[in-house]
Amino acid sequence: MSDEDSVALPNDEQFRYAMEAAPTGMIMIDRQGHIVLVNGQVERIFGYGRAELIGQPVEKLVPERFRHAHAGFRSSFFVSPQTRLMGGGRDLFGLRRDGTEVPIEIGLNPLHMDGADFVLSSVADITERKRNEREREELFVELQHLNAELEHRVEARTAELSATLREREVLLQEVHHRVKNNLQVISSLIAMQARRIDDGSGRTALEECQTRVQAIALIHEQLCRAKDYARIRFVEYAKTLVRNVFRAAGVSGNVVELDLQVDDAALTVEKAIPCGLILNELVTNALKHAFPDGRRGKLVVLFERRSDGRLRLMVSDDGVGLPKDFDARTCPSLGVHLVRTLAEQLEGELSVTSDSGTCFELIFLERASA
Amino acid sequence: MTRAEPLAILIVEDERVVARDLEEMLGDLGYRVTGVVSSGAEALHSMNREPAQLILLDIRINGPLDGIDVAVILRRRFEVQVVYLTAHTDEVTTERAQETQPLGYLSKPIHIAELQAVIGRAAARIASQPRSDV
Numbered sequence: 001m002s003d004e005d006s007v008a009l010p011n012d013e014q015f016r017y018a019m020e021a022a023p024t025g026m027i028m029i030d031r032q033g034h035i036v037l038v039n040g041q042v043e044r045i046f047g048y049g050r051a052e053l054i055g056q057p058v059e060k061l062v063p064e065r066f067r068h069a070h071a072g073f074r075s076s077f078f079v080s081p082q083t084r085l086m087g088g089g090r091d092l093f094g095l096r097r098d099g100t101e102v103p104i105e106i107g108l109n110p111l112h113m114d115g116a117d118f119v120l121s122s123v124a125d126i127t128e129r130k131r132n133e134r135e136r137e138e139l140f141v142e143l144q145h146l147n148a149e150l151e152h153r154v155e156a157r158t159a160e161l162s163a164t165l166r167e168r169e170v171l172l173q174e175v176h177h178r179v180k181n182n183l184q185v186i187s188s189l190i191a192m193q194a195r196r197i198d199d200g201s202g203r204t205a206l207e208e209c210q211t212r213v214q215a216i217a218l219i220h221e222q223l224c225r226a227k228d229y230a231r232i233r234f235v236e237y238a239k240t241l242v243r244n245v246f247r248a249a250g251v252s253g254n255v256v257e258l259d260l261q262v263d264d265a266a267l268t269v270e271k272a273i274p275c276g277l278i279l280n281e282l283v284t285n286a287l288k289h290a291f292p293d294g295r296r297g298k299l300v301v302l303f304e305r306r307s308d309g310r311l312r313l314m315v316s317d318d319g320v321g322l323p324k325d326f327d328a329r330t331c332p333s334l335g336v337h338l339v340r341t342l343a344e345q346l347e348g349e350l351s352v353t354s355d356s357g358t359c360f361e362l363i364f365l366e367r368a369s370a
Numbered sequence: 371m372t373r374a375e376p377l378a379i380l381i382v383e384d385e386r387v388v389a390r391d392l393e394e395m396l397g398d399l400g401y402r403v404t405g406v407v408s409s410g411a412e413a414l415h416s417m418n419r420e421p422a423q424l425i426l427l428d429i430r431i432n433g434p435l436d437g438i439d440v441a442v443i444l445r446r447r448f449e450v451q452v453v454y455l456t457a458h459t460d461e462v463t464t465e466r467a468q469e470t471q472p473l474g475y476l477s478k479p480i481h482i483a484e485l486q487a488v489i490g491r492a493a494a495r496i497a498s499q500p501r502s503d504v
Contacts, residue, residue: 180479181478183479184385184478187391192390211481213479217478217479221477244483247481
């Protein structure tokens with residue numbers, strides 16, 4: 001440093017003490033950019049001894065690639081000096097004695113002391129912060145990758161499960177379709193045999209057998225239609241079944257009025273098939289025996305879930321009623337025998353009353369008892 | 371052909387037992403069955419040999435064409451109406467079937483009362499439609 005350039009160093013002890021006590025590096029330069037004062041933190045950050053820095057241009061601490069621009073910035077700072085951060089948001093680097101660079105943050109403070117202008121810069125080593133930022137960024141990127149990978153795996157698994165579910169549905173649909181087709185073949189075989197029987201009672205027996213097969217086939221049709229292969233909405237089933245039985249018996253709704261009161265309850269296939277067969281028998285029997293000689297009347301079909309959770313199926317008519325000596329346990333009719341047998345299968349309680357007309361009532365649990 | 375003549379029906383159904391049962395039921399109901407076939411090609415052959423006014427057509431049949439494809443082809447070539455024999459069908463199939471303007475659907479297992487009702491309605495519709503060749 002030449003004599004003309006030299007400036008009086010601030011010699012206020014309190015000022016020096018304050019600089020030394022600062023938690024960041026403090027560098028004071030004069031208008032020409034010479035270092036006039038540094039504190040111990042600067043020595044630690046840059047690796048220079050204090051004596052190696054005093055009087056040196058501050059660009060000594062600036063990496064080579066920034067030096068030229070730095071001199072210009074420094075000069076312009078003195079034109080309109082104000083307290084601010086240096087770098088305007090850019091990353092700043094200092095040059096250490098060993099040639100390595102250190103990320104720093106610099107605050108610039110103009111000072112006017114003893115008639116001269118200075119800049120007092122606070123220098124913070126932000127190596128730790130930068131490392132933390134970098135680690136956070138790396139972690140964030142890693143998390144993004146992990147997240148993307150997880151999303152991909154979830155998507156793939158979902159697609160896999162959907163495909164399995166679709167395959168299962170197609171398979172079930174095919175199974176029910178084939179069962180139904182086979183039941184149609186059985187139904188046709190019985191019908192063709194029935195047509196070839198001259199004996200009226202034999203023919204009727206086969207036709208009744210055919211309606212039983214059709215009652216089972218209807219379960220499979222309802223399962224396929226609803227695409228729920230585990231449960232069946234009994235209301236839909238009962239409506240169709242009873243309508244079919246009326247048609248098969250050749251009975252018009254004008255002669256026997258039908259009152260169908262069916263709750264919208266769903267039954268498992270295991271319950272729906274015996275329950276459907278019982279309904280088929282009871283309606284068939286009622287239409288066959290309760291209204292002889294064109295007698296008009298009413299048939300009530302009721303299916304409800306009771307408040308105790310049990311299911312109640314009731315078929316009642318206001319027809320001629322049962323013979324006085326009727327006993328469901330000893331009645332030789334196959335229809336009644338089937339009703340009793342299927343009621344046992346459902347673990348239900350079957351009761352028959354014949355006051356004015358006939359009433360069959362079955363109460364059963366939806367789930368089998370353990 | 372006069373109106374008094376029974377409706378001529380072709381059955382396209384690959385379950386032969388079911389097809390024969392249908393043939394017997396239709397015979398009992400007074401209809402005339404022109405043929406019982408199990409594929410689209412056989413149906414075309416049968417229609418060329420003896421045209422029917424109504425085809426009772428299963429949607430799932432033998433051969434590369436399903437019942438709906440066969441209905442499209444036959445309805446382009448012949449003045450013929452269709453009643454489908456269905457088990458259940460999915461929505462796409464139902465929409466495709468609907469485009470061929472069928473006169474009805476019969477669900478399997480087919481009961482004679484149901485058959486009588488559906489074919490009776492179809493026959494009435496056919497009888498009420500003006501024929502293009504008269």
